[in-house]
Amino acid sequence: MTALALDIGGTKMTAAIVGDDGRPGEALTVPTPKAEVWKACTDLLDAVAVGADIGRIGIACAGPVDTTEGIVAPINIEEWKDGFAIANAVQEQFPQASTSLATDGGCAALGEHKFGAAQGVDDVLSIVVSTGIGGGLVLGGSIVAGRSGNAGHVGHIVVPGSTTPCACGGLGCVETVSSGPSAVRWAQEQGWTGTTGAELAGAAADGEVVPITALQRAGVALGQAIASAVALVDVNLVVIGGGFAQAGPPLWDPIQESAALHARLKFLGGLEIVPAKLGALGTLTGAAVLAASA
Missing domain, CATH: 3.30.420.40 (ATPase, nucleotide binding domain)
Known part of the structure; x- marks a missing residue:
């Protein structure tokens, strides 16, 4: 099964299939809208995942987050600042996939430690x-x-x-x-x-x-x-x-x-x-x- 990476920020959202080397492949990026943020995210994920059997998804999101509950509440995404259950939403879109969530800063640290x-x-x-x-x-x-x-x-x-x-x-x-x-x-x-x-x-x-x-x-x-x-x-x-x-x-x-x-x-x-x-x-x-x- 294939892994997928998703990065959600206040300005843009980016997603890519994860390559065999653990790095993201060709990435797609869209602006983060003021409204219907999850709809834009869904469209992005569908475009990236077309034809792939997605089994694991890593999510980076602007904070704060609650990794225990799978909720994000980024203060620079107005529509979500009171909390959005992103893990459940992703699970509905990819029922067979496991999801892992971390802050964007945490993922930046992880990426630079591994490859940068x-x-x-x-x-x-x-x-x-x-x-x-x-x-x-x-x-x-x-x-x-x-x-x-x-x-x-x-x-x-x-x-x-x-x-x-x-x-x-x-x-x-x-x-x-x-x-x-x-x-x-x-x-x-x-x-x-x-x-x-x-x-x-x-x-x-x-x-x-x-x-x-x-x-x-x-x-x-x-x-x-x-x-x-x-x-x-x-x-x-x-x-x-x-x-x-x-x-x-x-x-x-x-x-x-x-x-x-x-x-x-x-x-x-x-x-x-x-x-x-x-x-x-x-x-x-x-x-x-x-x-x-x-």
Whole structure:
């Protein structure tokens, strides 16, 4: 029987058949709609699975999740933020298949550990910087899920100096400063007229002051969050991926400088913060690993 990988995020959904090597094959991607999200997901899965005998499915989804109940409640998918029973829904579509669910950050960590920037490293924190900020942990060579499946979800670490309300209901989460939409929103409040994270990164590369400052704010906050997280879980490799993480030195330099300033404990010596190697398919690759190992 064939394994299938599914990655659901606030911006897009991607699916692929899992190859014999444990990696996703040719992937199909569709935008995540504002409404009828599951209908769009069903159509995507049908298109990918046509003619295949699907026996195992690995699902990566923006968090929070409840892996015990098979429920996702991503705060950046409005229609599902109160909870969607995705495991049951997938089971109805593929009755013969077993399903495994993890956060997008957890799958990113798993994919980078197996095939990417964390190969050969048993303890790693992965961060996904995109529409939101996700995260995941591999400790001792295995993905760490935690009580409900949300271990490593670093986007809601509170960073110094920020009191911005977060979609989670809290105040000052790093996601309110360092996600793509949050950085864009801050820049717009300062008079910048662009609309996307890619435009913000391009304007910063062109030397525009407000976009540079927006990325610097995002990077400093991420560095602070990283310093807190690595001290808590005792890792010295952090892999950062996601679309907004492609913003280049205006974002990466402040991340490195801020983390170095705050992560001063002796056991954190040699802390490395590196780009993900698997690119846009990193999270899907982790879902594929999840499916292949089910």
